[in-house]
Amino acid sequence: xxARSVLALARIYDERADTVRAIATYRDYVKKFERxxxxxxxxxxAAQRRLMELTPVERARR
Numbered sequence: 001x002x003a004r005s006v007l008a009l010a011r012i013y014d015e016r017a018d019t020v021r022a023i024a025t026y027r028d029y030v031k032k033f034e035r036x037x038x039x040x041x042x043x044x045x046a047a048q049r050r051l052m053e054l055t056p057v058e059r060a061r062r
């Protein structure tokens with residue numbers, strides 16, 4: 001699945017208030033693309049911020 005597709009899926013889960021799936025998908029996206037090209041880093045950072053908003057566990061990891 002492409003980077004855009006994974007992020008879109010995470011956002012869909014988030015919009016539908018499916019927090020468990022949103023968290024898992026955001027986490028997957030951040031893990032897979034944390035070393036992506038610089039032009040993708042803005043999206044990766046935004047996904048990381050949203051992940052931290054959804055769960056306090058992610059705040060402790062950073």
